[in-house]
Amino acid sequence: MSTVRRWIPNQHGAWAMLAVPYLAGVLIGSPNWLQLPLFLAWLLGYCAVFHVEQWVRLRRASRNPRAAARHRRPALVFGSAALACGLPLLSVAPWLAVAAALAAPFLAVNVHYARRNRERALANGLVAVVPACGMLLVALRAGGGPVAGGLAPALACLLYFAGTVPYVKTMIRERNSEAYRRGSVAYHALALLAAGLLSPWLAVPFAGYLARAALLPGRGIGVPAVGAVEVGCSLLLLGFLVGVYG
Template sequence: MASRAVRRWLPNQHGAWAMLVVPFLTGMFLGTPTPWHAVLLLAWLLGYLASFHTQQWLRLRRHSRNPRAARRHALPARVFGLALLPLAAVLVVHAPWLLSAGVCAVPFLAVNCAYAWRNRERALPNGIAAVIPACGMLPVALLLGGGDLGDAWRPALACLLYFAGTVLYVKTMIRERGSSPYRWASALWHGGAVAAAYGLHLPVPTVAFFGVCFVRAVWMPTRGTVRAPVIGAVEVILSLALLGTLVAA
């Protein structure tokens, strides 16, 4: 019973959690970690949970024949949204520039809500729209820790290259398995990511990391069916490896 309640309130999306946390932690460790990072991280996760349930409510309200399906997401959306408000207020009082950062995320949230309303959450543009603000948390966390914005753009771009590539790669493994166009697109993206990492003078371990991602993008879709939890677990491990290469350098 308790596990069912947890599943209803917390999305079981391993890749999404990694995408939310890894850029944030990278920015935090590249700067100076402070107690405010804990407040911001909690607010960030609450914002994700509120938006997730809001999008599910929008999707099911329009497309489900069961009226209870949408209502199941209404309460979590309200609870997480209300829990977010005092944290957001405290953060804005402490660092008013965070309000501007939040405003920058609104267009991407609007895109996600629009795709949910149309029941096309799995569309490629929607996935990319979710990746961009998540990677944008890297400079936010870095600035909150007293870092310089000039030190943020290259690691943020590294995160964007990886997580956007993950959107393509996971499609080749699940929903678009067997699709030659998607496999080519994924391989080209990951090959380009290796070249971009080298051209941006990212640390050698980070360039090697993208080489590993390229091999997995080309080789894994040829291995037949792989269970979704296994795919998600591998992506979590790779996300942590990216965090390690960026911070260690």
């Protein structure tokens, strides 16, 4: 069990961000066998990138060489497994190489922040959201759906998950910052307006996201409860996206 804990990334909030846009793309379009190995490659790739970032970060931030070294083997194993799943798909869907190339700059920015030991920076979190939400388009295209038809739901995902970055900070690391709370509420108010323009139905969940951003900070809610609320919010978004665009 301790080995599993060392190998599996401990950024629990990332799993919803990895899964929800992808599942939305699958369910909005037509499920296809190609989406299964693609999803596996996506998850394995995330695990590999996580350990690469930790290795890069700890090489500079820690005086203990073992701290960085323990991430090397997981990075190699997960990276090799991701390639083993992903490379054969290129023969069936060569356009995946374009998708990977478009995601690469965002990953490079995340590695840069890790090297500077600033993984928790607001900008770094926002950058990480973009390729994750872009996977909605990849999953939709893998199922034979039109990329243009996924732009609106992908933007809705981006509006929601970008909002989780400042909101979660108001609940944990910046829970005493009034500036962060106001900024989070202001963002969610704008996101509500933008979501309503995408579809009036999307105003319903985004109104709830605005309410939680305004009412929950400062109430002493524990980390597990914060995570549970975000899981519920993510599933709510998935349901609305499938209902509106499916």
